[in-house]
Amino acid sequence: MSYLAARSSKPGYVRRRWVQSVAALLVVLGVTTIFLIFFASNTSSFASERTVVVPRGASFKAVLDSLEFSGVLRLRLTLNLAGRVLGLTKTMKVGKYIFPRGLSNIEILNDLAEGKSRILVTLPVPEGWRMERIALQCGKILGIDTQRFISLCDNSTFRKELGVEASSIEGYLMPDTYKFLWQVSEEEIIERMVGDFKKFYADSLKKRQEELRFSLNEILALASIVEGEAVLDRERPIIAGVYLNRLKKRMRLEADPTVQYVIPDGHRRLTYSDLRYDSPYNTYLNYGLPPGPINNPGRKSILAVLYPEKHSYFYFVADGTGGHVFSRSYAEHQKAVKAYRRMRREAAKASGM
Secondary structure, eight states: OOHHHHHHTSHHHHHHHHHHHHHHHHHHHHHHHHHHHHTSBOBOOOSSOEEEEEOTTOOHHHHHHHHHHTTOBSOHHHHHHHHHHHTOSSOOOOEEEEEOSSOBHHHHHHHHHHTTTBOEEEEEEOTTOOHHHHHHHHHHHHOOOHHHHHHHHTOHHHHHHHTOOSSOSTTOSOOEEEEEETTOOHHHHHHHHHHHHHHHSOHHHHHHHHHHTOOHHHHHHHHHHHHHHOSSGGGHHHHHHHHHHHHHTTOOOOOHHHHHHHSTTOSSOOOTTGGGOOOTTOTTTSSSOOSSOSSOOOHHHHHHHHSOOOOOOOEEEEOSSSSEEEESSHHHHHHHHHHHHHHHHHHHHHTTO
16 A cells, blocks of 8 residues: 555545535635625616615715615625725715616625716706795705805805806806706806806807996896796897886886895785885886896897897886787876776686686
């Protein structure tokens, strides 16, 4: 019998080989387990995509709760372990995510770290909205801090950084339909809206403004009044022309939207007592333009002020169909007002009011 054969037949040698085999098997099982933890699919077998929200300041535990609640996770424990082992518990990007099924732990964690599955949220901002209403819209749709949005609009240092030479950003937030990441910073939203206004207000418009001998703030103030009055696009240049005619004749503008801007309960039909409301914005009491814009006018109203229709109208009143009746004299205007009031009374009787 050879030496090797004799050694291999000893019980101790057999036991060592067995222990080595078991150890190797355990290593394989360990590697397999690690593979399953980090790479194997950990999303539930849901039929459609799942939306998950990661808010500002969210902890890793809160994100795990959100993933679990939305039905994305199959095994919370393994994702938790993978995140801690890989050090990816504090690298999550804020946003609204869309997760498909079949993702592994490492894919979920990398996605949260890179934010690649975040979706853009549509933010409509209609013409004529005030900055407070825009702030509420951003809070509702984008999940931002509405009060911080408003305070930034009123912050002189921030306005200066944006190149807005006015007492407020009111009037400089360009109405449009935007797309933002959910819970984007308030600064970024305002910067984007003001930036879009600046892109629109090109050198040719600045030159036209200088020809009219108005400041930018005055152009926007008048455009905001036109925005508050006009319903029909074709009437915007006519209405702008009316107010410019009144300014040239040193007549008060007597624009209802300027009073609606300052009275406590805002946008409603005005009473005679409202017209005496003490405010520099009240154009029934004060001559000239208000101190600044009363809303954020759209492109059409701004262009209407820069390129108004030339005519001899000084008055207008609603015609009851969305448009207006324009008049050259006060007597002519009074007839139009009486006709409008008569039409309103008849409509009220017909409806049983």
